[in-house]
Amino acid sequence: xxxxxxxxxxxxxxxxxxxxxxxxxxxxxxxxxxxxxxxxxxxxxxxxxxxxxxxxxxxxxxxxxxxxxxxxxxxxxxxxxxxxxxxxxxxxxxxxxxxxxxxxxxxxxxxxxxxxxxxxxxxxxxxxxxxxxxxxxxxxxxxxxxxxxxxxxxxxxxxxxxxxxxxxxxxxxxxxxxxxxxxxxxxxxxxxxxxxxxxxxxxxxxxxxxxxxxxxxxxxxxxxxxxxxxxxxxxxxxxxxxxxxxxxxxxxxxxxxxx
Numbered sequence: 656x657x658x659x660x661x662x663x664x665x666x667x668x669x670x671x672x673x674x675x676x677x678x679x680x681x682x683x684x685x686x687x688x689x690x691x692x693x694x695x696x697x698x699x700x701x702x703x704x705x706x707x708x709x710x711x712x713x714x715x716x717x718x719x720x721x722x723x724x725x726x727x728x729x730x731x732x733x734x735x736x737x738x739x740x741x742x743x744x745x746x747x748x749x750x751x752x753x754x755x756x757x758x759x760x761x762x763x764x765x766x767x768x769x770x771x772x773x774x775x776x777x778x779x780x781x782x783x784x785x786x787x788x789x790x791x792x793x794x795x796x797x798x799x800x801x802x803x804x805x806x807x808x809x810x811x812x813x814x815x816x817x818x819x820x821x822x823x824x825x826x827x828x829x830x831x832x833x834x835x836x837x838x839x840x841x842x843x844x845x846x847x848x849x850x851x852x853x854x855x856x857x858x859x860x861x862x863x864x865x866x867x868x869x870x871x872x873x874x875x876x877x878x879x880x881x882x883x884x885x886x887x888x889x890x891x892x893x894x895x896x897x898x899x900x901x902x903x904x905x906x907x908x909x910x911x912x913x914x
Contacts, residue, residue, distance in 0.1 A: 689903025
């Protein structure tokens, strides 16, 4: 009974904090699958071997699942980088414990030396990488600190109470297409080699600033208490799709370059 109670308590922690997760499991799976399908053959073998035989999708939401564990609580701020109105990422006061940009750049540097890392650390850094690239491209993860990344900006989604952070993390993906992550990839990963390279270009700082700009437009086009429905969904799903594509191709590029 004690074991069951402990499991239930952990599950309730996950349910209670779900609104602060990036993309939700479906979004992270989409990003991971697009990336995996764009890995070079040899790179894919090395990465899956380093992940103990598992796919990228297997660990795509791992960082969300372990964030409340004592040994990983220091990573709780790594899922986002708040940028208040009137600031840029560069000028915004930084989170002392790190943010999604600082964590991503640190993990990339560590994985560049993967041949000298213990297998357990390489495995862990890969899990971080898969998730962090996804979170960096989730628009409201560059939201304002003053409203907790949009968690305090209350809106309605087809009449139900929610917040703008949750809309972009999960509601848009669930509402716009009733697809599995495989179907999402089949319909998004249709670009030419040149188009993929164009979307994958740039540095993590460039990508962070792109997300900040997307987030600014979201704030400009929503009002407190607004009921968002069909118009909002169909106006914004191209933005959603582009962010998922960028994240997938950029994750693939990082892995192809490292391995």
